[in-house]
């Protein structure tokens with residue numbers, strides 16, 4: 001069996017959603033449940049899909065990328081989890097969103113469905129927790145998976161539901177170290193990759209992702225086709241996203 005990436009395009013659709021619930025999952029993670037009549041045909045194919053959230057600001061529309069964490073097409077509900085940081089348009093919106101508030105979302109534009117991976121390694125910071133949680137929920141029974149996740153406090157640990165064989169490593173580092181890759185690299189150095197063909201998925205701050213990607217490709221000689229590495233945010237830049245091909 002060999003890994004195959006099935007890239008699926010979706011019709012681009014904008015949806016107007018209404019906030020149904022806004023609660024905290026951990027001190028720094030908020031969960032917003034949205035409802036909307038046109039969620040019935042929302043594509044929900046790959047754990048690292050993303051939608052654009054549109055914010056109407058005094059400087060015009062701003063967009064931010066977020067992971068559809070869960071969908072209930074019958075109840076027409078979509079869940080998005082927001083990692084809170086000091087300030088940002090999306091973060092502030094999620095901090096104060098009230099029941100009945102509305103928002104427009106666009107996408108997902110496409111999904112990359114990874115098929116045939118014998119094992120997985122998932123590396124991320126708090127912004128990657130929704131995609132990692134979704135991946136863990138969807139992995140087949142008994143799949144060997146290591147997840148290495150950086151957070152700022154033990155209270156930020158999440159309970160994951162999974163049927164996979166999960167080796168979970170939490171890295172606790174202060175806010176000021178969010179752009180330092182050292183501890184994640186150290187945990188990765190101490191992670192054995194099983195036999196067979198496996199997929200490594202990385203989503204952290206862009207500099208951290210770059211360093212981890214370099215290490216995987218050069219020191220671990222991991223095949224680039226079995227690696228997806230994204231900068232989910234860029235220190236000092238608003239709404240930034242870096243893709244590493």
Ligand SMILES: Cc1cc2nc3c(=O)[nH]c(=O)nc-3n(C[C@H](O)[C@H](O)[C@H](O)COP(=O)(O)OP(=O)(O)OC[C@H]3O[C@@H](n4cnc5c(N)ncnc54)[C@H](O)[C@@H]3O)c2cc1C
Nearest residue numbers: 050066067083085088089090091127234235236237238239
């Ligand atoms: C494909 C994809 C999926 C994503 N999914 C999620 C998701 O499901 N949940 C989620 O919480 N995030 C997710 N993100 C990350 C999120 O889009 C960014 O963190 C975004 O910058 C947040 O927007 P904002 O308006 O709050 O801050 P911005 O206005 O974009 O940024 C303001 C300042 O905050 C900094 N900043 C941004 N994020 C952080 C952070 N986490 N910690 C510290 N400083 C930060 C920026 O560098 C900037 O200086 C995803 C990103 C991508 C590319």
